[in-house]
Amino acid sequence: MWIAGALLVVAAVAGFFYMRHTKSELHAMIGTETLSIPELERLRGISDELGAKGSFRKVAEVVGAAHPRPEGLLTSELSKTECVWYRYQIERQYETVEYRDGKRHRSKRTEQVANHTSWEGYALIDEQRRTIGVDPNGTKPDGVEQTVNRFEPYRGNDGSPVLFGFTLPQFVLGNNSTTIGYQYREWVIRPGRRLYILGEVHDRIGPLVIGKPENGGHFLLSTRTEQELRDDRVKRHKLLAVGVIAATLIGIVLVVADVLT
Structure with missing residues (x-):
């Protein structure tokens, strides 16, 4: 019983730090100003006049529509969707057999085969067709469109390393008869997405670019509005607060009860 209690206390500690991050x-x-592209250009101009060309730094919120980089649109790996950003994930589902206490036990498990996020930058464009660069920096955007969510059963008898149009490494397939199949997921940001x-x-690098703060800080990228994100964080913080208190109290009770018995 004390093990369950200890696990609850550990979960409460993890929840507390996640709650602090959500509040932050x-x-x-709340504390960051939303600035238009012309306002940012004006501030950069002042920085240049003061002799700090190339050293402009400003934490800000920017809103606009996704726009491709000069080299053009990307094509996502799985669905072949034209986009400015994409991410895909492939998981292998398999069955293992274990022998415990003289009995045979089957269990289903999952392992990650591939997980890739596009690194290429893109831009935000406003109503007057002015742009600012975006450095995604491997960040997983919030609320993006899912283009693929499909399970493909593995047919080992055909010996084909291509599943759902995507070539998997040979060592993954091998001759493992316990492979059940592969789960494919993909997310994209299409051009024009707010x-x-x-x-x-x-x-x-010359033109203005928004990205992850160099000296630490939050980098949020979402298809939702700022108000929607704020409401989400308020709700999450309340739920976490309740969960942390409950897990702590129950965990302590279980540990104490086990010690007393």
């Missing part, structure tokens, strides 16, 4: 994100959104970004605007 909320405060960052985005909210909180990050650090800089001019290190």
Whole structure:
């Protein structure tokens, strides 16, 4: 019983730190000003006049529509969707057989085969066709469109390493008869999708770019509005607070009860 109690206490500690992170994100959104691209260009101009060309830094919120980089649109790996950003994940589902206490036990498990996020930058464009670069920096955007969520059974008898149009490494397939199949998931941001970004605007490469703060801080990228994100963080913080208190109390009770008995 004390093990369950200890696990609940550990979960409560993890929940407490996640709650603090959620509150910090909320405060960052409340305390950061939303600036237009012309306003950011004006501030960058002042920085240049003061002799700090290439050293402009400003934490800000920017809103606009996703726009492709000069080289053009990307094509997602699984669905072949034209986009400015994509991510895919492939998981292998398999069955294992274990012998315990003289009995045969079957269990289903999952392992990750591939997980890739596009690294190429793109841009935000406003109503006047002015743009600011976006450095995604491997961040997983919030609320993006899912283009693929499909399970493909594995047919080992055909010996084909291609499943759902995607070539898997040979060592993954092998001759493992316990493989059940593969779960494919993919997410994209299409051009024109409205985005909210909180990050650090800089001019290190010349044009203005918003990305992850160089010296730490929050980098939020979402298809939802700022108000929707704020409401989500408030709700999450309340639920976490209740969960942390409950897990702590129940965990302590279980540990104490076990000690006393």
